[in-house]
Amino acid sequence: MRDPAGWGQWMVGLLLAITSGLGRSAPAAEPGETIRFEEIAAKAGVAFRFESGGRGRHDLPEIMGGGLALLDADGDGRLDLFLCNGGPIVEEPGRTDPPCRLFRNLGSGRFE
Numbered sequence: 001m002r003d004p005a006g007w008g009q010w011m012v013g014l015l016l017a018i019t020s021g022l023g024r025s026a027p028a029a030e031p032g033e034t035i036r037f038e039e040i041a042a043k044a045g046v047a048f049r050f051e052s053g054g055r056g057r058h059d060l061p062e063i064m065g066g067g068l069a070l071l072d073a074d075g076d077g078r079l080d081l082f083l084c085n086g087g088p089i090v091e092e093p094g095r096t097d098p099p100c101r102l103f104r105n106l107g108s109g110r111f112e
């Protein structure tokens with residue numbers, strides 16, 4: 001089952017905004033200033049599309065969605081992204097569920 005509301009992509013965008021801004025101070029917004037968000041997942045090297053793994057049974061793993069973790073997986077001092085898809089409780093023969101992905105933070109808002 002796809003993510004019709006696009007929440008997975010929205011979450012990735014938010015994470016990129018958070019991880020790329022770690023350690024920096026945000027400039028103060030001026031009164032009446034408009035805050036804009038920009039979709040930078042592809043530019044940052046984060047190619048991930050959330051899949052719930054749903055089979056229409058509405059089991060807990062189907063409705064809970066995937067997950068994410070910010071961790072320094074390679075010990076370089078930069079937070080990496082681990083993005084996880086959902087999945088069914090019972091495997092179906094012949095069906096392969098989309099994998100979870102680890103994106104290593106290269107710095108300067110780039111991941112691989």
Ligand SMILES: [Ca+2]
Pocket residue numbers: 071072073074075076077078079080104105
């Ligand atoms: Ca790291």
